[in-house]
């Protein structure tokens with residue numbers, strides 16, 4: 221059993237501590253080792269008169285028992301004076317109990333300005349003033365405990381106490397905000413609504429009740445809440461007669477009183493009144509962010525662009541599958557440059573510590589490449605409707621969205637910069653019981669309208685299942701099981717604590733990954749890592765282990781996010797090779813939990829078969845990229861690859877060469893299909909005069925000239941033209 225709660229070395233200021241509850245707090249704190257400032261103005265409970273005797277009496281009582289205490293007789297309106305007493309006597313202030321209070325009970329119509337102002341001054345302004353004076357000391361000490369004294373009159377209202385109830389509920393608001401602002405300084409603030417027999421309550425309670433509601437049945441709660449080990453904050457308690465209860469807000473599911481085609485009117489409010497007031501399926505919002513987050517879900521029901529917007533029918537939980545599948549997404553243009561590609565690479569753990577990775581991190585690298593899974597960014601940008609309420613039929617709680625699975629297909633490597641156009645659609649919505657699995661397919665095209673990638677997002681909205689929808693669908697790309705043998709290869713790497721903070725800068729700004737209060741709404745203790753960040757780590761491991769970081773080899777990737785990962789954890793990717801398919805799964809080393817399952821990478825064939833000259837035009841795009849890749853790798857490789865891919869020879873002065881060379885006189889090189897024939901080149905390498913000089917002087921080599929677009933392939937062969945386009949795109953670096 222843990223020992224008694226002690227307050228040795230702590231300094232407590234109790235306002236209104238001359239009698240009743242305040243006196244009880246002061247005595248109990250002192251008994252537990254605290255040094256106490258006993259504040260009491262010594263006036264009547266109506267706020268009239270002043271004397272030092274009340275505070276002195278309590279101080280003497282404490283001292284008589286061997287405790288430490290000093291008296292203070294100032295009004296709580298002058299908070300600095302009270303805190304100054306604590307600093308002068310004890311050198312610090314740790315705990316403030318805002319207890320002082322007076323009554324000026326009158327029925328509402330009879331309340332004078334004075335009655336109103338006095339009550340606000342003592343209760344609300346007084347608590348503010350004392351706490352504000354203590355706040356800087358608490359911040360500096362990185363410790364503080366504050367109690368605000370509210371009242372059942374404030375929470376529920378009470379006849380004849382309009383002034384008092386207004387002030388008392390005001391104190392709950394003050395306490396809530398201080399609990400938020402104080403959080404990072406270990407300052408905790410709570411409000412209590414005590415019921416105790418006192419000078420104040422004896423006017424409104426029968427004598428027997430006043431006698432039964434002893435202050436000693438309240439004080440232990442206050443002392444507990446102020447202990448250094450108590451983390452409770454921002455809460456409100458009712459307490460009396462030894463009974464303690466915590467209060468919270470409860471919100472009905474509510475009703476939206478308009479549609480996309482009809483206005484909100486007093487009549488539509490009247491007609492929805494029963495639903496507005498129905499506490500079935502109510503929720504308990506705890507933050508203002510949570511309170512407003514719900515509105516985003518409301519807006520999804522009201523997408524003005526989709527007319528007419530029928531109300532969800534097939535669902536009791538705001539999911540209408542047919543409506544979602546019929547939704548038309550606007551195509552989205554995503555413009556990017558090397559900086560975006562590099563930021564993404566850093567986000568998924570590429571590092572300059574590994575020289576192999578420089579080509580993903582330095583735009584000046586000869587073989588600068590964009591990480592294939594970068595494809596998620598344009599695709600996700602086209603699907604933000606899921607979060608902003610833009611998908612009709614998807615009335616979902618955005619705090620409950622988890623990335624479930626991801627599939628990607630690649631048709632071309634991404635150039636270092638460009639514009640990508642993505643088109644999304646809802647392929648299906650599955651009822652998985654635990655949640656609704658929303659499948660969104662996205663095609664991404666380049667500026668020439670050629671498809672560069674396909675993405676499939678499977679997103680689980682926890683708690684949105686049970687809408688009587690289909691459980692499975694052919695639309696969802698299937699997972700695979702890894703072979704039973706031990707992995708053929710493994711790679712483990714630690715993510716950094718700021719991994720999510722870094723990754724989010726690439727585009728996925730879901731607060732789940734950075735904002736503790738948002739993460740808490742989703743049921744997480746701390747923010748979790750983006751699924752696509754772990755995905756990027758794991759596929760990087762595969763690309764490095766089995767494809768020599770050659771982005772042109774990446775054909776497809778599939779993975780399920782089976783458990784969350786926390787920033788700072790270590791990811792271990794286990795891999796099994798089976799032909800061009802690499803099975804993989806990923807676990808968190810620290811916990812042993814498998815976080816990516818059912819996963820694989822499919823690679824394009826590494827060596828393209830040699831083609832006969834006549835086949836050149838029908839070469840697949842991946843073979844074409846092999847050539848492109850070779851160009852950036854090295855001159856010798858280029859010659860070999862061009863030969864392998866296109867069946868072409870490189871010549872110099874009509875003779876076959878094994879290295880890439882350019883005729884220094886004309887600047888031309890020639891590409892031939894099959895056996896070179898003088899004057900019959902299939903395409904010609906051309907270069908400007910100026911660059912020719914640079915070439916000759918060695919300032920520029922053929923490869924760099926290509927990269928900078930100064931040297932181009934000109935020809936009438938489709939494949940050569942494509943190659944040339946790629947070179948041009950490279951040149952815009």
Ligand SMILES: CCCCCCC[C@@H](O)CC(=O)SCCNC(=O)CCNC(=O)[C@H](O)C(C)(C)COP(=O)(O)OP(=O)(O)OC[C@H]1O[C@@H](n2cnc3c(N)ncnc32)[C@H](O)[C@@H]1OP(=O)(O)O
Nearest residue numbers: 603622623624625652654677680730750751781782783784
């Ligand atoms: C368009 C743009 C969209 C982009 C949105 C993404 C935005 C991002 O910012 C969000 C994120 O990155 S979140 C972080 C990454 N994701 C995660 O951490 C989720 C981890 N997964 C889990 O916790 C559980 O799988 C969990 C909780 C999801 C489910 O676990 P359980 O409750 O234990 O479920 P279980 O009982 O095992 O299975 C019930 C049925 O659900 C299927 N299922 C389980 N996990 C799934 C998953 N991850 N994806 C898809 N389906 C999943 C099961 O197969 C089962 O269905 P069936 O009975 O038909 O087999």
